[in-house]
Amino acid sequence: MATEKLYFKNDYSEGACEQILRRFMEINYQQNTGYGTDEYCKSAEEKIRLACNCKDAQVKFICGGTQTNQLVISTMLQPFEGVIGTTTAHVAAHEAGAIEYSGHKVLTLPHHDGKIDPVELVDLIETFWNDDSHEHMVYPGMVYVSHPTELGTLYSKAELQAVANVCKNYNIPLYLDGARLGYGLMSEESDLTLEDIAELCDVFYIGGTKVGCLCGEAVVFTRNNMPKCFVAQIKQHGALMAKGWVTGLQFDTLFTDGLYYELGRHAIEMANLLKQGFVEKGYKLSVDSPTNQQFIVVDNEQHKKLSEIAVFENWERLDKEHTVVRFVTSWATKKETVEKLISLI
Amino acid sequence: MATEKLYFKNDYSEGACEQILRRFMEINYQQNTGYGTDEYCKSAEEKIRLACNCKDAQVKFICGGTQTNQLVISTMLQPFEGVIGTTTAHVAAHEAGAIEYSGHKVLTLPHHDGKIDPVELVDLIETFWNDDSHEHMVYPGMVYVSHPTELGTLYSKAELQAVANVCKNYNIPLYLDGARLGYGLMSEESDLTLEDIAELCDVFYIGGTKVGCLCGEAVVFTRNNMPKCFVAQIKQHGALMAKGWVTGLQFDTLFTDGLYYELGRHAIEMANLLKQGFVEKGYKLSVDSPTNQQFIVVDNEQHKKLSEIAVFENWERLDKEHTVVRFVTSWATKKETVEKLISLI
């Protein structure tokens, strides 16, 4: 609901980009076949294959991120396997146990600005295999990375390559959670393209909910490795939309004329403006995030002042005097809102 | 996708009613809080409470029907309990094992035009409790009815009351799957109101996906019996939408100025027109459905002819010569389409 305060709490507070709403209006009375068998899904899948330069990619559309993570992870793992992620990984910390609900453990590694260290990853896997009683332990069966990470940071191409190499060496699939992928791809600091990601990962998803859609994520299997009878498994998880075209149409729109990138770029520009503003006003960054989430260290007085002006998230209490707060921009953030914020702080 | 044939395959092929699309446009840049905590959800909840005349009803919005069924059933059952439904029940037959995926058995009863016979229900429950080894069996823990049923039929008020009485006697909650509830409420043969349903059932859902929404179902707990920490459980199932307001707004619209009923009435009018047309042209009905699904017995020649004109669903092969086919109308069905069909058969 509208608030008079300046709203930077998250990147899922507004609706959908106008092009998407317009298409909903246009095709409203068309009669589409159900469950993702329609032409919009097909067209979107093809456009995504092209954008990934991965002609055999298998693409499916799911309504939300946690659902996607649960579905991909649980259908790709063997029953005795777990998924490796950092302690900050969304699947480890903020999905209410959705992975465990599906029967699998999340094996955690320390995070480094939200990222996995490939040496520590090797160590976890080697320790497992070298343990005489590893049959009594959870097998490492997948590696989960988020990009951008939950802390707004990015894997460089070399970093993701290093993780992918470990996965390849141990024959473990690499899964990239791209809930905010558009904001990662458009960051000035990013040297990773969608093509690179498709090449390095066994499966990933392109986030729509946070990047211009009402709802929807596009899962991409890059090695002809979509789990058997995947549609039945989506249904079994309660995740098969009757009007599958609702997500298909949105992604078809996002991947027409580079709209997905354009939305991403806008959020990054707003984030840079906001970050620069905070820095110039003497605020200290908690992490130097190159994406649309900005983490700022504030003292209690600053916190009070900011709370009067804006809506944001309290990320972490550092000590009695200091808190890390999060400001988020999105495809929908208006320049004047950022400028007003900066003028007021 | 548009087809030149007349399309009667289902009630989820079009988009959303115009009032909904219009509101999406209007509020597109408003900034709403996430996960169903927004004002549209609150407003829709209140309107549904009023429509149900159940002031303590607890209402939550879920994206789709199978998800809703899995969520409601698995969170209301104890681990050792199963849900009772007919062999035709959607949860028994057409949800890819979503209930079993959540760890629970579907205990089946024969169906009578898609409905549960209360005497057979008593018998199943009594047989269980009278069995000396019932600790080795699945406990009957919930009764599932769909209204309209999967065969388009309706429970009369007396019939639903009878099932509800059994449930009450045995202290088993009654759950009504209202995927097509709007079409049931508006059927001329229905003597059940939304208020009646709220009074008789412990939990039910008002279907949106098939009655004017892009997606969404409204679950209503009527006895202050929403499962503990239900939001966490929705999240754990992967079913918590970040933009919860997307469903809230739609239901807020449906329950403004009687729109939900209006949409339902239209589909029923179209179904009656269609049914009458088929009957007048000498076709035989398989079930005398008073709702938006019409089941017609056709011989092979009729089948061939109809297939050239229209898109519909093959429901059941009766014998080498005859098939039951299903024609479905919806809120979006155009009168001229029905008239054209009738003129051609």
Next chain:
Amino acid sequence: MATEKLYFKNDYSEGACEQILRRFMEINYQQNTGYGTDEYCKSAEEKIRLACNCKDAQVKFICGGTQTNQLVISTMLQPFEGVIGTTTAHVAAHEAGAIEYSGHKVLTLPHHDGKIDPVELVDLIETFWNDDSHEHMVYPGMVYVSHPTELGTLYSKAELQAVANVCKNYNIPLYLDGARLGYGLMSEESDLTLEDIAELCDVFYIGGTKVGCLCGEAVVFTRNNMPKCFVAQIKQHGALMAKGWVTGLQFDTLFTDGLYYELGRHAIEMANLLKQGFVEKGYKLSVDSPTNQQFIVVDNEQHKKLSEIAVFENWERLDKEHTVVRFVTSWATKKETVEKLISLI
């Protein structure tokens, strides 16, 4: 506990055959490696391979029957698959939902004296595959038979072959629950050997709990098809015994010098004596069972009289006047107990 009545309630009321107890005494202070890696398990596995004439058979020992069924079925099925059994199948009716707990549906067929009809089996599978919306249904992924069945009946070799042929045609594994296998193999009416079963089935288990062991069942995978990392999966189900040799030693004993068959033969002899006695005294059999479970139709007066003499199970209430009761013999049944029973009825 000892009762003065004659006890025919089941085949798991006594301890273990003396040879087994003796060996427990003998090796009590030997130090064995844990979790089934010991020499007794190895030896038992080899003896079972020989008895099955299946040199590549993979054998594992599990503590009980329901555990075995849950483990075998859930580890061999894909997540979207269910297991087909009759309505009388133990897994369908009397395991408290253990299969559903593991996420899988039991797809039921009518029973014919407890057995599957291969034509009905084909029909179930064909109906599934011919349904346009089978992606919304549970895939038939395994066939479950029990031999002897829950009604004491036996598959003939031709009958089991027919079921196996269907399974082979549709590439679905056939699983035989042999909780009472010893009593089936030794029935005079049986033309099925252990070798036949190993040839026809993809997996089966040789029951120990009901045939001379304190506890234990031997699972046999016959096609080099033991599920991947099966030991880890046993552990994950909580079913891996620290002292795995406790079951290994018992099966090693049972498969030495034909003890398993000898125990089976004794129970069959006792059952025949009992059956003949009942028939001669004018009692009517409910099913003509050739194994150790005998089902007798009694009127209320007979029921009263029998209840004063013996302990047995009430199987099914036929009408106000008649009940089917079950009398069971085992490896431990004493001839004088049967003779006394017959003399008293």
Next chain:
Amino acid sequence: MATEKLYFKNDYSEGACEQILRRFMEINYQQNTGYGTDEYCKSAEEKIRLACNCKDAQVKFICGGTQTNQLVISTMLQPFEGVIGTTTAHVAAHEAGAIEYSGHKVLTLPHHDGKIDPVELVDLIETFWNDDSHEHMVYPGMVYVSHPTELGTLYSKAELQAVANVCKNYNIPLYLDGARLGYGLMSEESDLTLEDIAELCDVFYIGGTKVGCLCGEAVVFTRNNMPKCFVAQIKQHGALMAKGWVTGLQFDTLFTDGLYYELGRHAIEMANLLKQGFVEKGYKLSVDSPTNQQFIVVDNEQHKKLSEIAVFENWERLDKEHTVVRFVTSWATKKETVEKLISLI
């Protein structure tokens, strides 16, 4: 299997204490009712209630430890809750994901010689409840401690009291895994009695498999808090033994004339002898364990020498030169074996 080396690998390599084997012989042909309804289970339950000085305690016997942990934790937790344990907790590290298989997360705390620090426990719980988005996280629903711990250490009464107080304050049940409880109770350093444990814990289990039984653990619910329909839930997990009296009889024996304590005391005496021997020979202990597991730091040369004499477990590689090894005694360890070991090192 017998080995010529001195065997200190674990405490589950031998059979059962002689009193138990003798009783198996004695009652072998008695006919007991099934599934734990027999008189031996009843008697054992009563003896355990007395030993715990907890007259309302509800006691059930389960075959093994992992099964018990999975069963107790999953039936006591709400679906959205997880269990808190240390990183060394058996349920966290060495049960192949059995807890996650049942749908629940293990929330980990650092360990302090294998134990939970109550301040860190409070912090975990407070952090959860203070997090605005805790509905997106796994609820802390139970605290798991093992006593003795996986490192052989013991909670003092004050320490367990402190953990219990936290649990009580937050209304979270405290569960104690007593796989080796007998060895804890009889340690000279222990000031915790069985009565104390029954008073402080909401549920715990008394380990039999490692303390004199062939198999079996006794679960004790101390607050009239046994989960609803617990027998059905045991069955559903595949954990209900047909011959329930097999475990009942063993515990009835263990809790007659203080046998359980006697077995425990012997193992402790052997452990003390062994520990003293190692120390006198100049070996360094890794943890100062007062129970039957002894952890010794050895250099490569020592390791080689010990490996020629004895069988033990490699616990942890410290560095290129040093390893922690584990030597375990039990109720069955012979004094001459320990003495021989000490003489040879």
